[in-house]
Amino acid sequence: MNNVSVSGGKSPVRNAILGFQHLLAMYSGDILVPLLIGGALGFNATQMTYLVSMDIFMCGVATLLQIRRTPITGIGLPVVLGCAVEYVAPLQSIGKNFGLGYMYGGIIIAGIFIILIAKPFAHMRKYFPLVVTGSLITLIGFTLMPVAFQNIGGGDATAKAFGNPTHLFLGFFTALVIIVLNIWAKGFIKQISILIGILVGSIVAVLMGTVDFAAVGQAHWAQLPQLFYFGTPRFEWSSIATLILAAFTCMIESTGVYFALSDITGRKLEDRDLEHGYRSEGIAAILGGLFNTFPYSTFSQNVGIVQLSGIKKLTPIYYSAFMLMILGLIPKFGAIATLIPASVLGGAMLVMFGMVGAQGIKMLSQVELNNKNLLIIAISIGFGLGVTTQPHLFQYLPATVQVIMSNGMVVGSFTAVILNILLNHTGLSKKVEE
Numbered sequence: 001m002n003n004v005s006v007s008g009g010k011s012p013v014r015n016a017i018l019g020f021q022h023l024l025a026m027y028s029g030d031i032l033v034p035l036l037i038g039g040a041l042g043f044n045a046t047q048m049t050y051l052v053s054m055d056i057f058m059c060g061v062a063t064l065l066q067i068r069r070t071p072i073t074g075i076g077l078p079v080v081l082g083c084a085v086e087y088v089a090p091l092q093s094i095g096k097n098f099g100l101g102y103m104y105g106g107i108i109i110a111g112i113f114i115i116l117i118a119k120p121f122a123h124m125r126k127y128f129p130l131v132v133t134g135s136l137i138t139l140i141g142f143t144l145m146p147v148a149f150q151n152i153g154g155g156d157a158t159a160k161a162f163g164n165p166t167h168l169f170l171g172f173f174t175a176l177v178i179i180v181l182n183i184w185a186k187g188f189i190k191q192i193s194i195l196i197g198i199l200v201g202s203i204v205a206v207l208m209g210t211v212d213f214a215a216v217g218q219a220h221w222a223q224l225p226q227l228f229y230f231g232t233p234r235f236e237w238s239s240i241a242t243l244i245l246a247a248f249t250c251m252i253e254s255t256g257v258y259f260a261l262s263d264i265t266g267r268k269l270e271d272r273d274l275e276h277g278y279r280s281e282g283i284a285a286i287l288g289g290l291f292n293t294f295p296y297s298t299f300s301q302n303v304g305i306v307q308l309s310g311i312k313k314l315t316p317i318y319y320s321a322f323m324l325m326i327l328g329l330i331p332k333f334g335a336i337a338t339l340i341p342a343s344v345l346g347g348a349m350l351v352m353f354g355m356v357g358a359q360g361i362k363m364l365s366q367v368e369l370n371n372k373n374l375l376i377i378a379i380s381i382g383f384g385l386g387v388t389t390q391p392h393l394f395q396y397l398p399a400t401v402q403v404i405m406s407n408g409m410v411v412g413s414f415t416a417v418i419l420n421i422l423l424n425h426t427g428l429s430k431k432v433e434e
């Protein structure tokens with residue numbers, strides 16, 4: 001039975017506010033990608049404006065593709081899409097070494113790869129039992145926790161002001177507001193606790209004089225999407241291979257998000273649902289390459305919002321998608337959201353990512369904790385967290401391999417899948433039980 005309804009009888013204003021909460025939760029993480037890549041490739045102000053604005057616009061388009069179910073696309077779960085950080089290092093490397101055309105050509109081919117592999121990958125769900133998906137979701141929450149604390153410290157760990165008392169106060173104050181609202185507030189106020197926490201934290205930051213409004217004044221009023229804005233796509237095998245590997249890692253992460261939302265909403269996922277979800281992300285990646293933005297996949301932080309708010313219907317996500325598209329077309333309005341201090345967003349991420357990890361633990365509590373499953377949980381989570389805390393462990397390996405091995409979620413996921421196959425689908429099972 002499908003427990004994810006499109007409408008829930010709430011007023012448009014309430015749905016819009018809930019949608020805005022989803023937007024704010026993912027906004028900083030998403031605009032970080034174009035800022036990192038554009039900065040690394042030496043983009044000027046005009047180019048950066050286009051890249052950020054169109055990235056936001058395409059997030060809305062990609063989200064609509066995913067939440068609107070059609071005969072071939074859309075998983076129909078309350079999820080927001082954005083560009084995953086797994087793509088940052090590969091795109092920077094390709095852009096520097098080969099040029100922008102090869103970067104966008106690689107994105108298009110990666111999108112085609114996702115579409116082609118969607119069906120066979122969906123049929124591999126037997127290799128993703130509860131012990132694997134629970135471990136993966138736990139990892140998604142806990143491996144993202146360093147990102148939350150980096151933001152609480154100010155966003156840039158190399159900055160002289162990183163971790164100063166103002167950043168720490170704003171970050172932990174924001175987290176405290178969200179926690180207090182979840183304990184004592186009721187009804188709609190409790191449902192939008194993340195949004196209230198971010199707004200209250202931002203207001204306090206303004207009063208403390210830490211917010212710079214210059215970005216709003218410099219932003220343009222309108223920006224329309226253009227095909228091949230930075231140049232026509234070009235193709236080169238190593239660039240394509242690198243982005244296909246990054247795409248594959250994002251598919252694994254998306255699988256964890258799908259099953260987390262499945263558990264929260266009470267909707268059972270079939271192979272066909274997963275196939276539609278992957279295919280939507282593939283189409284979104286192709287559009288990103290054509291309009292010279294990025295590939296797109298599910299954003300984990302929004303799972304925490306669904307869990308905290310208790311709102312499982314799709315209507316707020318539709319509002320969020322359309323808001324993203326509007327913000328992308330009107331950079332002046334979109335720049336307002338960039339005023340939110342990193343430390344405030346870090347405080348919100350602390351709660352959201354923690355809730356994602358807790359959801360994974362909840363799923364693992366339903367697993368039979370025999371010796372085999374304990375080994376799968378222990379080793380996969382241990383590997384994932386270990387790589388996250390020591391990302392330079394594989395610095396002497398080839399760059400393409402580093403893209404995979406330095407990602408804790410990917411390493412932990414592969415470990416969980418492989419151990420599950422060895423311990424639950426081969427003769428090793430009896431050996432371990434003995």
